[in-house]
Amino acid sequence: MKKAIIIGATSGLGREVATRLVEKGWKVGITGRRTEALETFRNEYGADKVCISTVDVTRDDSVAALDALLEQTGEPDLFFYASGVGYQNHELDLDKELRTVQTNCVGMVRMVDHFINYVRSHNYYFPKHKAHVAVISSVAGVVVLGTAPAYSATKRMQSHYLSTLTQLSRMEHIPVCFTDIRPGFIATDILDSDKHYPMLMTKEKAADHIMKALSRKKRVYTFDWRYRVGCFFWSFIPRCIWERITWIKN
Numbered sequence: 362m363k364k365a366i367i368i369g370a371t372s373g374l375g376r377e378v379a380t381r382l383v384e385k386g387w388k389v390g391i392t393g394r395r396t397e398a399l400e401t402f403r404n405e406y407g408a409d410k411v412c413i414s415t416v417d418v419t420r421d422d423s424v425a426a427l428d429a430l431l432e433q434t435g436e437p438d439l440f441f442y443a444s445g446v447g448y449q450n451h452e453l454d455l456d457k458e459l460r461t462v463q464t465n466c467v468g469m470v471r472m473v474d475h476f477i478n479y480v481r482s483h484n485y486y487f488p489k490h491k492a493h494v495a496v497i498s499s500v501a502g503v504v505v506l507g508t509a510p511a512y513s514a515t516k517r518m519q520s521h522y523l524s525t526l527t528q529l530s531r532m533e534h535i536p537v538c539f540t541d542i543r544p545g546f547i548a549t550d551i552l553d554s555d556k557h558y559p560m561l562m563t564k565e566k567a568a569d570h571i572m573k574a575l576s577r578k579k580r581v582y583t584f585d586w587r588y589r590v591g592c593f594f595w596s597f598i599p600r601c602i603w604e605r606i607t608w609i610k611n
C-alpha cells in the first residue's frame with residue numbers, strides 16, 4: 362500500500378488530492394488546523410486508510426505533530442505540502458503579510474526540511490526507494506503581483522527553495538525527488554468569491570493536473586497550457602517593464 366503525508370488537506374487542492382489518493386488505494390496522513398474537517402475525512406474513508414494530526418505549520422510544535430503523524434502513517438512515498446494562505450493586500454496590512462510569510466515560507470521550510478531529515482535517517486528509503494516531495498507554489502511566483510506582495514514573493518521563494526533542495530539532495534545523495542506545482546487561478550476558499558479571476562479552473566480539474574504531475578514525478582508543472590505559454594513569454598519581459606505595469610487587478 363502506497364502512503365502519502367499531506368500538509369493542508371482540510372480543504373481545497375490538498376483535500377482533493379487526498380481524496381484521489383485514498384480512492385486509488387493509498388493510505389494518507391492528513392493535516393491542517395481544522396480538526397473537525399480532518400475527522401470528517403477520516404470518518405468517510407476509515408481509520409485504516411486515513412491518519413490525522415492537527416498541525417499549524419506556523420507553530421514550533423508542528424514538527425512534533427508531524428512526527429506523530431509519520432509514526433501513525435508509516436514511511437510515506439509522497440510528502441505533499443499544500444498549506445498556504447494568500448491575500449490581495451493593497452493596504453499592506455502587516456498581519457496579513459506576516460501570516461503569509463509564516464505559512465508559505467517558514468511553515469514549508471519547517472515541514473519539508475524535517476521530512477528530508479526523516480528520509481536521511483530512515484533506511485527504508487535506501488537504496489531502491491526515493492521519497493517524492495511536492496509543493497504547490499503558484500504562477501504568482503513567476504510574475505510580479507503588486508496586488509499581493511507577500512503572496513507573490515513567498516511563491517517565488519517556494520519555487521527557488523525547491524531548486525536549492527534538488528541540488529542539495531544530489532550533493533548529499535539524499536534519496537528524494539521534488540515537484541514544484543504551479544497552478545493559475547483555481548476556485549477554492551483562498552480566492553475572494555466576489556472577484557473575477559481570468560482562466561479560473563475548478564478544483565476537480567486542478568486535481569487532475571496535480572495527479573498527473575505527481576504520477577509523472579515532473580520537476581516543475583505549470584497548468585494549464587495557457588499558463589505554460591504565458592509563463593514562457595512573461596519570462597522575457599524585463600523587470601523594469603513589469604514594475605511599470607499598473608493595470609493588473611488580481
Ligand SMILES: NC(=O)c1ccc[n+]([C@@H]2O[C@H](COP(=O)([O-])OP(=O)(O)OC[C@H]3O[C@@H](n4cnc5c(N)ncnc54)[C@H](OP(=O)(O)O)[C@@H]3O)[C@@H](O)[C@H]2O)c1
Nearest residue numbers: 369371372373374393394395417418444445499546547549
Ligand atoms: N486556489 C488558487 O487559485 C491557487 C493558485 C495557485 C496556488 N495555490 C496554492 O495552493 C495551495 C492550497 O490552497 P487552496 O487553493 O487549496 O486553498 P484552501 O482551500 O484555502 O486550502 C488551504 C489549506 O492550507 C491549510 N493551512 C492554511 N494555513 C495553515 C496553517 N497555518 N497550518 C496548517 N495548514 C494551514 C488550510 O487548512 P486549515 O485552515 O485547516 O489550517 C487548508 O487545508 C496554497 O499554497 C495556495 O497558495 C492556490
